[in-house]
Amino acid sequence: MVRPDYLTLLTGAWQWLNGTSFYPNGTKYEGHPDFAMGLDATGILHYTKGLPDDALWVSTILHPLNNLTSLRPPNIIYDAEDSGSLAEWALIGQHNLAYGAPFNMEVFQKGDPSVTTGDQGRLVHGPIKFSNVPSFAGVSLERNFTFLDDDNLLRLRTWDAKNGVIGYLNWRRMT
Numbered sequence: 001m002v003r004p005d006y007l008t009l010l011t012g013a014w015q016w017l018n019g020t021s022f023y024p025n026g027t028k029y030e031g032h033p034d035f036a037m038g039l040d041a042t043g044i045l046h047y048t049k050g051l052p053d054d055a056l057w058v059s060t061i062l063h064p065l066n067n068l069t070s071l072r073p074p075n076i077i078y079d080a081e082d083s084g085s086l087a088e089w090a091l092i093g094q095h096n097l098a099y100g101a102p103f104n105m106e107v108f109q110k111g112d113p114s115v116t117t118g119d120q121g122r123l124v125h126g127p128i129k130f131s132n133v134p135s136f137a138g139v140s141l142e143r144n145f146t147f148l149d150d151d152n153l154l155r156l157r158t159w160d161a162k163n164g165v166i167g168y169l170n171w172r173r174m175t
Contacts, residue, residue, distance in 0.1 A: 014171035016043035
């Protein structure tokens with residue numbers, strides 16, 4: 001069987017579906033920072049051949065823990081000097097993530113005994129060139145990838161060494 005051109009499969013726009021986090025024993029981890037944008041976050045990843053990728057995640061409406069507090073105050077108007085309080089703008093800033101970075105792709109060889117996850121390869125976003133989160137500048141984000149559902153679902157697998165947690169970030173191809 002001919003191997004797919006993974007760079008061609010990756011190229012395009014991907015819409016955030018959901019994320020789940022687990023301990024290696026399979027127990028779900030409820031406190032993972034993937035949910036900083038809320039349980040119904042929205043986002044886009046965009047990959048182009050030979051150019052940097054970009055990512056944008058924003059919160060939707062409700063806070064993931066109490067479902068009462070809005071993470072997106074509805075009366076904010078961009079570029080209006082008197083729109084919203086500093087606290088409302090800070091809330092929006094705290095619950096979104098945007099960055100741009102070059103990326104590298106490594107495709108795992110089928111049957112490689114060092115690959116035990118079933119992943120097809122690894123993506124490294126970085127070093128990050130710009131971000132709305134200053135501490136992201138210069139950082140590289142490593143994610144293993146797998147294409148599913150006739151290559152229309154991109155699953156990125158993360159590893160949070162601090163908490164010992166595996167995260168699955170699921171993205172649907174935009175058409």
